[in-house]
Amino acid sequence: MSALLSPLVALAIWALATMALAPLPIRYQILPGLALLLALPVILIWVGRSYGPWPVLVGCVAAVSLFRKPLGALWRRLTRGIRKG
16 A cells, blocks of 8 residues: 555644644634544544544544534534524
């Protein structure tokens, strides 16, 4: 297997992209952060098919850690809508 086609290389590039995004002002983080968040399940499924469930679990924990504040804001927004309705 070519090193460029490795799911772990894709996951490492994803992690570097999130770290490059972090120092930007929040208004510049939203759209690229959403793209990275949407790309993550695809990469994690690829990793899971190649290496099993444990690396996927580690990737999920890392993703929740990286996106804890945006995911928390999304959760509050969703639960606020449910409480009002």
